[in-house]
Amino acid sequence: MEEIKCSSAPPQKVLLMYQAVIEMVEEGFDVNKIKVSDITARAGIGKGTAYEYFSSKEEIIADAILYDVQGKREQLSRIVKEDGSFREKFGKILDYMTEVFREKETFCLLVRISTGSYEISESLHRECEKRQQDKGCRVMEDIVECFMRQGVAEGVIKERNPELQKMAFVAQVIAFASLLVRREKGEVPPLSMEQGKEFVYGAFVKSLN
Numbered sequence: 001m002e003e004i005k006c007s008s009a010p011p012q013k014v015l016l017m018y019q020a021v022i023e024m025v026e027e028g029f030d031v032n033k034i035k036v037s038d039i040t041a042r043a044g045i046g047k048g049t050a051y052e053y054f055s056s057k058e059e060i061i062a063d064a065i066l067y068d069v070q071g072k073r074e075q076l077s078r079i080v081k082e083d084g085s086f087r088e089k090f091g092k093i094l095d096y097m098t099e100v101f102r103e104k105e106t107f108c109l110l111v112r113i114s115t116g117s118y119e120i121s122e123s124l125h126r127e128c129e130k131r132q133q134d135k136g137c138r139v140m141e142d143i144v145e146c147f148m149r150q151g152v153a154e155g156v157i158k159e160r161n162p163e164l165q166k167m168a169f170v171a172q173v174i175a176f177a178s179l180l181v182r183r184e185k186g187e188v189p190p191l192s193m194e195q196g197k198e199f200v201y202g203a204f205v206k207s208l209n
Helices: 012-026 036-043 047-053 057-070 073-081 086-103 105-115 122-153 162-184 193-207
Strands: none
Touching: 012 036, 012 047, 012 057, 036 047, 036 057, 057 122, 073 086, 073 122, 086 122, 086 162, 086 193, 122 162, 162 193
């Protein structure tokens, strides 16, 4: 498995627990059945060590999933900063989502949890939501703001309120993610991926004008 890297890496023992969770997710483990002892055994540390950093298995799992997903930030940042029009970059973001959804189980899991297509315990769902609100949105804010500035500069969008811009972006990303979930489950919707991309782009631009 490819090693996770981050500019502000957590303590080594925490990173080992994250790696353990991510490995189990990628191997198809049911996250509802993963125990703290499973995580620490695979990480090669004592069970008591986990409670030096976390108060529950839900905290470990939610943090691990989001930590891995945050690693995608660098690639999204490159997409937004490279040459290309606002529309082209939006398409590249959706293409990247499709690629990552196909290859990275942690991203798929977070999308399934967010769209309600993966049943998890209430406590784990609460931790995942909390961490997305506390960390996920802040991590992506600078990327979205940079992207939106280009849209305004090109005259594609008129709305300049950053919060409304972010809301519109997240809404259409979730809509596209729902399409990916349905296709992954074998529920082939009556439209192609290209039609889906065109629709969410149109809805995105319309909502900001």
